[in-house]
Amino acid sequence: MAYTEEELKKELETKEYEYGFYTDIESDTFPKGLSEEIVIAISKRKEEPKWMTEWRLEAFRIWKTMKEPEWANVTYKKPDFQDIIYYSAPKKADPNKSLSDVDPELLEMYKKLGISVDEQKKLQNVAVDIVVDSVSVATTFKKTLAEKGIIFMPISEAIQEHPELVKKYIGTVVPKTDNFYAALNSAVFTDGSFCYIPKGVRCPMELSTYFRINQAGTGQFERTLLVADEGSYVSYLEGCTAPSRDENQLHAAVVELIALDDAEIKYSTVQNWYPGNKEGIGGVFNFVTKRGICEKNAKISWTQVETGSAITWKYPSCILKGDNSIGEFYSIAVTNNYQQADTGTKMIHLGKNTKSTIISKGISAGKSQNSYRGLVQIGSRAKNARNFSQCDSLLMGNECGAHTFPYIEVKNKTAQIEHEATTSKIGEDQIFYCNQRGIDTEKAIALIVNGFSKEVLNKLPMEFAVEAQKLLEISLEGSVG
């Protein structure tokens, strides 16, 4: 078979962002724009109870009075919020139906994304909820989990089936008034995952949500609510991809974690939204609010690998309310070409003997800008609070930037706070050394970057660590010479 240059070129183009395909699925899509009518229509489509509709409308009214934040170290053309579709659902995806009823195109898409929705494939031991555009389309292992009393389902279903739980916790960690994007999300969120782990239960498998933007012109506003009751444990994974498009797409999610007394939540994200092309055209705007609250002796651990998105604005945080509670934040943020990331965390120490650890690894290449922004706040009653922060930046080439913005506010004299920061550059000497040992430049960079990120990669669950490592390599392809 003749292999034309054109075909080769095409193949190379798609290689840059592996998940840049669009699947032609019949969709139920709302008109563009945002108004009270649209908010009501979303709520209606979801057959929500009245309190939820009211909650949304209140959020919408709050949002209208707010302005987009401008303090982040990123520049972009602000999205036109009337030019976005707020609801789009693959038509044939009813999560209550069996797999055989699912649109074959949709199944084909899962295959391309490497997602297993086949419950027989228990080997992976990961329960998955998949959110395409605005709705959740498949949740696996529901039964196995139910036996332990674990609830893991799309949040839209949870609102119907467990309204008391949703009502009790939604908006308690990230209130509607929190910020511009959180308010917007509260008004228009269309789906996401809900998870409840009962008292004393150790979730026997990794729970995972896979987010996918498919339809053009749609924003994705998912909402995740995770409640770990007293003494329980859960590890949760989140993955994201989107098609390559020339226009920017908006993703404004809210994630709330609640760790009650003695509970532990491990939340891992591999974010690989479309980053835009080499010239900085297109890509996802990722404006996300993630926060968790720890009661007594509870622990929340955020691990994130951020390689995608044109703009990332994201600060997974911990409110250490209970005494002896622990917050952790491990992050790798990679920016290449024209990507911009302003990401970090907030550790709010309120209880006594609270501890937090922040390890942030920023890798910048091309013409990108990568900022770490972190707040460590010690309240007046937080006796013996401790924080350790380490921010390392790795630069590749001469045209990118790395920035660190640490904020420290201490109102209790017994606090112990450490902050370490380093900036290094992948040196030609390091590359030549690897070359001399038979390792080509591309592989050498991957090796050096993996080494640099190791402390964080080690925190990821096994299945994810491998994927994350590959992702780091792909993201930095062609970033040198």
Place this chain on the structure above:
Amino acid sequence: MLKIKNLHASVEDKEILRGINLEIKAGEVHAIMGPNGSGKSTLAAIIAGKEEFEITKGAVLLEGEDLEDLAPEERAHKGIFLSFQYPVEIPGVSVTNFIKTAINETRKGRGQEDMPANKMLKLLREKGELLEIDRKFLSRSLNEGFSGGEKKRMEIFQMAMLEPKLAILDETDSGLDIDALRIVANGVNKLRNKDNAIIVITHYQRLLEYIVPDFVHVLHNGKIVKSGGKELALELEEKGYDWLKQETVS
């Protein structure tokens, strides 16, 4: 095995090598000596393929093949190994991981399959013993926090693992105490065989007491000004480089 023909090379228009001729056959050990700035390390870097040096005239041939257009990693795949004067640190990459990557990338470059893990482990153990390397070192980040001597020993360990055809040891003796020197030299001697060749670049003849060369060349001002057997190193030690400098001027 290696043929250097009338090699001229410069960096940023400054000529450093001015016509070097050298032939090295399989099974031989050549020592290259000379004062600071004579071009010894430049010669090593050029053979290994460091980009900033430009060959303005002449050629370097490995088994008849001109190396000029080959990338450094391709030269490595063909069996060239350079033990660096200043080995770099690679934080977070363990010695084992680095060596495993180097071996498998080299094998890939030669169209071979990855080395099976059990064979790799066996080799690591054998060669580690040869160089008296504490097993704990294998899981540490490459060269990070290593002493000067440990770094050099790690270079020879990598050489032992990669089994090159042509090894260039660039001032491997600098920074070594006498015990470390003996271990390193002992390792190198055990790696010597009829199929490979070694170039030892050094300032002092101390190392040559342990790694006995077949030939000694003296580099000065980018040229080989004198060649001889191992006794030349002793003569140099006695008379110093000034003797040669004067001799070449007169």
